[in-house]
Amino acid sequence: MSVVQRERTLRTALPGPASQALAGRRRAAVSSAVSVGNDIYIDHGDGAILVDVDGNQLIDFGSGIAVASVGHAAPAVVAAVSEQAARFTHTCFMVNPYPGYVEVCEKLNEHTPGGHEKRSALFNSGAEAVENAVKIARAATGRQAVIAFDHAYHGRTNLTMALTAKVQPYKDGFGPFAPEVYRMGMAYPYRWPGGAERCAEEAFAEFTSRVHVQVGEDHVAAVLLEPIQGEGGFIVPAPGFVSMLSQWCAAHGAVFIADEVQTGFCRTGDWFASEFEGVVPDLVATAKAMGGGLPLAAVTGRAEIMDAPVAGGLGGTFGGNPISCAAALAAIGMMEADDLAGRAQRIGERITGRLGELAAVHPQIGEIRGRGAMQAVEVVVPDGTKTPDAALTKAVLAGCARRGVVMLGCGTFGNVIRMLPPLVIGDALVEDAMDVLAESFAEALA
Structure with missing residues (x-):
């Protein structure tokens, strides 16, 4: 198990060859009714970083759906x-x-x-x-x-x-x-x-x-x-x-x-x-x-x-x-x-600030909502109808995954991007993940 530097690092295109091989094995062994968000297979983690089987280091903005709040492999x-x-x-x-x-x-x-x-x-x-x-x-x-x-x-x-x-x-x-x-x-x-x-x-x-x-x-x-x-x-x-x-x-x-x-x-x-x-x-x-x-x-x-x-x-x-x-x-x-409730408030402030900047550029962001380190954007067609745009949401999430940020979708209409980082995440990783989200929006709308 490699020593983790707490930063996003890509050694291969995502998913890498080892992950792709495992994806093939999954299709042969696991019920197709058990779906996965992507084919990036994880070997180990530290704090807010996940390391895949190809050695890529990903920023985890999903926490395994709000589970890993104290971080991955927390020593305690x-x-x-x-x-x-x-x-x-x-x-x-x-x-x-x-x-x-x-x-x-x-x-x-x-x-x-x-x-x-x-x-x-x-x-x-x-x-x-x-x-x-x-x-x-x-x-x-x-x-x-x-x-x-x-x-x-x-x-x-x-x-x-x-x-x-x-x-x-x-x-x-x-x-x-x-x-x-x-x-x-x-x-x-x-x-x-x-x-x-x-x-x-x-x-x-x-x-x-x-x-x-x-x-x-x-x-x-x-x-x-x-x-x-x-x-x-x-x-x-x-x-x-x-x-x-x-x-x-x-x-x-x-x-x-x-x-x-x-x-x-x-x-x-x-x-x-x-x-x-x-x-x-x-x-x-x-x-x-x-x-x-x-x-x-x-x-x-x-x-x-x-x-x-x-x-x-x-x-x-x-x-x-x-x-x-x-x-x-x-x-x-x-x-x-560690007052992780207070830390969640500060993470939320940082995320919502960046989301506000993104919404000022992209009218496809219909609403920013959440509380603390539980934030989301609702993605819509920017014509005043609030029509959900699930396709754009999916494209943005895929762009984040390719760049090494694990981010999740949700919503009745499949048009919400949710952010659930570990509460131990550092500010630099939050900023990097939000940069990736901005790049992924720009790419999807190009």
Whole structure:
């Protein structure tokens, strides 16, 4: 494994010959239903740099979809994982419990919003966390209906596919889906028919009316929302909308669930995105960055709600695996010690400044949005119609990949470029990545 200099370095055209050989092997061995964003195969990494099998050094502006917030091969995480692996790798917490599980739950109870008494339970993935949050809400309320929103993404299990809004590629051919899921309009300021200024109020009025008519308030077990929607396009709800939903839940005895799988753990400049409006969810679903790169998820919430399911109603063989718990404690320790929430704010300021310069040159950038180190641009046809331009988005992302910057797309219409760098990234790498984005836009529009 080569020593990594923290800079972008291209030794071959991308993808290089070793990556191309692996791509051929993948096509022969891996289901075509498992798609990849590019054919650049990674050998190792350090901080915000990924080194591919041809020795090219790439700037990671995706963090494995918001997972590697503390960076690749963070020494504290590597040490914690190595030590735990040498002690034991598995017992199943429900068979023989161990300290790490309890310690992670204590950290979650400490850092999630609100000063009330809390409990946590650990799982494997974001989808598992969301699904278990719904189970907990139903057990606590004795109700069945769950409200989700347009543009939402919550996972790939049967229930979370039902909660997810987008058919392609997540739901196509996989039905029938779980019942008692109702979808409401999202307060999407850029595309709200009445304009951004009226978005929160009108979206909430529509929500209350449709729930009353289609569901009935007394049937609602939970309202489930991403405080900033991820796969749907980094949609930041209109100011006030999240607070209104939380207050509505409190008034009607429903559980307000914040899906913080992508937004949690310092990504948005707060420990959790719900904190921006002072919202205290009843339940918080987490995963991704918590595990420092290892699979770990959780539901954290009000003690009386979390304790509502019957004993043994929550769990799983691998949930809260001891190695993942060790990695999480090390990652959370880095977030605390290095003030990665503050670092996310500074990264966001630098990115949005550069995106503003880019938007001044390219009217195809319809909107810049996000919070902290979770930023995006929505790419449109510049004719005043806000028509999504997925083809241009794809071309820009391909240009970034060829130049050695890993950047991701998203959005219901496939026209959003999202930026999720590790929170340990240096300013020089941020500037280099933004230079590459500018070059890729210019090339795609030439």
